[in-house]
Amino acid sequence: MTNATSIGPKPPIVLSEEDYDRLTGLAEAVEDRAPAIAEELQNEIDRAKVVPLGAVPADVVRMGSIVEYRAESGPAKRVTLVFPGDADIADGKISILTPIGTALIGLAKGQSIAWTARDGRQHQLTVLNVEQPPAPPAAEE
Template identity: 60%
Template sequence: MTQKPPRKPKIVVSELDHERLSSLATAAQERIPEVADELLAEMDRARIVAAKQVPADVVRMGSFVTFASDNAAARRVQLVYPGEADIEQGRISILTPIGTALIGLAAGQSIAWTARDGKTHTLTVTTVEPPPQAS
């Protein structure tokens, strides 16, 4: 008997993030189709709201996120656009499997995501700090 993948949690994305991320994913489809397709799928299922309606505990672009993963200790990262990514500084690109998994999640939510090596992992968001300009 095959096991159904767990249902994905509901996510919320601002109109601006939705527009920018949909364009970014479309532009990246040639270079990194797996991640681009996953990001487009996340944008398709997201509830889109005005920026001021995004709850403070929801991951958006620029948010600082602390999460626990089944394959590592808790980490605190900032979700950024590809040009700002710097793993040493804890800045994770939205165009990575884990970045795509994080967008739109609220504190307390979990999601299964597939790493580049094909292994599936689960992460749980523990805290979200809004982006500096959103506070």
């Protein structure tokens, strides 16, 4: 028996204009060396509702967000979604170019999405909490 699962439609997602522009450029930049990853990222970008940065709700995952999520019935994980050059799994910073990173972008607290791992297995993750990064400290005079 094959492991076929009815996944259903993907949930609606929201991207800021800034993230949309930067992620579109990133998808184009990696298209030649990582076509599957570029295609998956572009598919997510294409289905997003694009809004000005100030109109993105605080509980929506955007670049730099700190996200708590649970995959299937596993333990909750807390990560920061970053661009590839800032990724450091030991520090909890995951790249947008990972399957989980691409799945998380634009989701809101409480939303779930199916995603495919690099080994081809299907997984489901649910966003438990979203925090936006703290503003950089003001320079001391």
